[in-house]
Amino acid sequence: xxxxxQEFAEVALSQAGSLLRFARRLTFDPPAAEDLxxxxxxxxxxxxxxxxxxxxxRAWLFRILLNEFYGQGRKxxxxxxxxxxxxxxxxxxxxxxxxxxxxxxxxxxxxxTVLMLGVxxxxxxxxxxxxxxxxxxxxxxxxxxxxxxxxxxxxxxPRATTLGxxxxxxxxx
Amino acid sequence: xxCGEIHELxxxxxxxxxxxxxxxxxxxxxxxCPDCAAELRQREAEDALLREAMAVESARDLMTARDLERRxxxxxxxxxxxxxxxxxxxxxxxxxxxVLLLTQHHPVQANPAVFSDAARDHTVEIVQKAARHWRTAPxxxxxxxxxxxxxxxxxxxxxxxGYRLERAKICRLAGLPYMHLVYAKDGxxxxxxxRATGGKPVPEADSTSGNLQLASFARGxxxxxxxxxxxxxxxxxxxRDAEAAL
Numbered sequence: 105x106x107x108x109x110q111e112f113a114e115v116a117l118s119q120a121g122s123l124l125r126f127a128r129r130l131t132f133d134p135p136a137a138e139d140l141x142x143x144x145x146x147x148x149x150x151x152x153x154x155x156x157x158x159x160x161x162r163a164w165l166f167r168i169l170l171n172e173f174y175g176q177g178r179k180x181x182x183x184x185x186x187x188x189x190x191x192x193x194x195x196x197x198x199x200x201x202x203x204x205x206x207x208x209x210x211x212x213x214x215x216x217t218v219l220m221l222g223v224x225x226x227x228x229x230x231x232x233x234x235x236x237x238x239x240x241x242x243x244x245x246x247x248x249x250x251x252x253x254x255x256x257x258x259x260x261x262p263r264a265t266t267l268g269x270x271x272x273x274x275x276x277x
Numbered sequence: 278x279x280c281g282e283i284h285e286l287x288x289x290x291x292x293x294x295x296x297x298x299x300x301x302x303x304x305x306x307x308x309x310c311p312d313c314a315a316e317l318r319q320r321e322a323e324d325a326l327l328r329e330a331m332a333v334e335s336a337r338d339l340m341t342a343r344d345l346e347r348r349x350x351x352x353x354x355x356x357x358x359x360x361x362x363x364x365x366x367x368x369x370x371x372x373x374x375x376v377l378l379l380t381q382h383h384p385v386q387a388n389p390a391v392f393s394d395a396a397r398d399h400t401v402e403i404v405q406k407a408a409r410h411w412r413t414a415p416x417x418x419x420x421x422x423x424x425x426x427x428x429x430x431x432x433x434x435x436x437x438x439g440y441r442l443e444r445a446k447i448c449r450l451a452g453l454p455y456m457h458l459v460y461a462k463d464g465x466x467x468x469x470x471x472r473a474t475g476g477k478p479v480p481e482a483d484s485t486s487g488n489l490q491l492a493s494f495a496r497g498x499x500x501x502x503x504x505x506x507x508x509x510x511x512x513x514x515x516x517r518d519a520e521a522a523l
Binding site for chain 2: 109112113117120121124125128138141142145146149204205208219220222223224228229230243244247248251254255
């Protein structure tokens with residue numbers, strides 16, 4: 105491995121786990137998610153010269169992944185799974201947080217995307233706006249609707265019963 | 278600001294994206310309004326649980342992620358070592374003169390005649406199945422390898438990737454001897470013209486034409502020219518496998 109490949113491994117390959125987690129939630133198809141991440145990383149490698157050291161590598165990689173995902177969707181290689189037909193294919197059999205995983209699965213695609221990017225991956229609204237090519241206000245409204253939908257799925261009344269209490273109760277049962 | 282406005286700004290408050298004046302205003306409101314403060318705490322608790330749920334999945338996916346990293350690095354190494362791949366001999370004829378066979382350790386000047394001769398040889402001997410004295414017995418193959426300074430391990434290495442070595446003979450490309458090995462898989466045949474590295478430069482010759490796929494690479498102790506009438510994807514796959522094996 106030469107020095108440039110070493111740098112790429114540190115900057116980009118180290119994000120394979122995060123990219124895979126996100127890709128699974130985008131595709132609901134584990135093999136397709138792996139292919140998507142592999143293609144993302146190869147595209148990143150081919151444009152690594154354009155990446156400026158010190159800039160946000162994660163945002164750069166997630167943007168490539170989203171572009172690749174939507175590009176494949178346009179070419180018919182990947183399809184967005186219609187609401188109601190989703191199973192837990194993308195959840196890797198997670199059984200410790202079934203309520204949350206299930207609720208996330210049932211969110212509309214655009215809401216699930218901002219919730220994953222913002223809450224799980226820690227991107228700012230500005231970064232999500234750049235990544236998705238939508239105004240910040242749209243990011244915030246999608247995030248708000250996603251939260252509301254999660255609460256509805258989980259049967260949470262805002263500020264009367266917290267999700268934490270609900271999960272604790274579930275564990276005790 | 279009223280509570281509705283505060284709720285709208287909570288995402289920016291959480292990520293630290295509010296400018297100073299609004300940050301102060303939201304902070305003051307949260308300090309004075311128990312409902313909004315409770316809403317913020319609830320969101321933070323929900324976020325923490327969501328992250329925790331996804332972290333469980335991350336642990337499960339760790340092995341897959343490591344495997345992906347290895348696959349990507351292998352592809353990067355392949356791309357580094359691959360010199361070129363031509364879709365057809367006709368296209369190749371126009372570009373042959375400009376192509377260099379580069380290898381990390383043994384830079385070799387490309388020669389168009391090698392590829393045009395290889396294409397012609399494959400067409401006559403494999404596509405048209407002209408009668409030739411092919412060697413198939415292990416002892417005969419070993420003798421051919423010895424005569425060309427090619428390691429039996431290199432020949433076997435390509436076989437180990439799932440392609441069966443069918444037969445072999447010596448041929449001449451651009452006036453120089455090459456070992457012509459024919460590998461097969463799923464009814465597809467691939468000619469590999471193999472030569473030990475370090476030989477003298479090959480002379481110029483005419484190119485040819487036809488509907489063939491060509492590839493070449495130099496790796497380790499050998500340089501190889503691949504010709505097949507199989508589809509481009511199969512040629513790419515074979516080249517990738519052979520390169521990785523050698």
